[in-house]
Amino acid sequence: MNLLVTALFAVEDPTQTHHWLLPETAEIIYGGLASVIVFLGLYKFAGPMVKKSMKDRTEKIQKELDGAAAARSKSETDAAGIRQALGDIEAERRKILAEADAQATAILADGRARLVKEVAELEAKAVADLVAARGRSGEELRGEIARLSSAATSSAVAASLNERAQQELIESFIKSVGAAK
């Protein structure tokens, strides 16, 4: 037995190759076949995944590019809007100032007219009050004169009504009533 093993090892030394660079022929054959199988496996199974991944990546990049373009466009639109708004604000400011000026002028004119009217009314009222007061004073004076005259007349008549006067009045009444029919 020992002899057989020794003989086999003596025929082929596994630690020794035929060439220092090239492998053995058989090794090239099954090595090549194995490589082809591995390559085909990779092509068959990993290829679509890689393709899909590449496609997704491309789409993502494209999408990002589109987003960036849209953002830029929006920014430009916003910038234009802001520029326009700035212009509008200036116009609005001028418009508001003009309106304020117009209103102030109108209020001033209105106030002046109202003041003139009020002064005229006050003057008219003062004149009317003066006339009324003058009339009232006259009436009061006339009333007072009438009252005093009446009181004076009553006093004078009462003082003159002595017995003789009373009898004359009675006789006068009797005479006038008797002569009435």
Add this chain to the structure above:
Amino acid sequence: MSDARIEAYSRALFEVAQAEGNLAVVEDELFRMARAVESSEQLRGILTDATIPAERRQQVVEQLMGGKASNTSVQLVSLIVGSGRGRDLPAIVDRLVQRASSEQQREVAEVRSAVALSDDQTKRLAEALSKSTGRKLNLKVVVDPSVLGGLVATVGDEVIDDTVRTRLEQIKTRI
């Protein structure tokens, strides 16, 4: 007081005065007393005050009329005041005067004067008023100083006013 009660009192007064035979005098005296009650718020207050005892009110009547009016008149007024009808004395007496006048087919003529009239003046005035109105009159003279002077006669709805008070009022109105 109700009209029926006034009527009843006046009828009672009339019957008593007629029975006593001095209707004309009693009627006249009661008329003067009624006018006095009407014109004097103080007298009216005393005679109608329910818080004053009836005896005291009757005493006031007797003091007021005693010696100036007939006993019948004093007793009749005392009766009315004592029975708590002092407030209605003028109305009762007016009804009595109307009844007495109607009995004689006469109409009541009330004359107000600032001073009292003499009998002659009263007679002449009654004749003059009768002539003027064409009616027989029962003349009642009331002394009323508020008329100041002259006379005012009221016969039914007719008023003949020639008083100094009215003339002064007219002058005041004109002024």
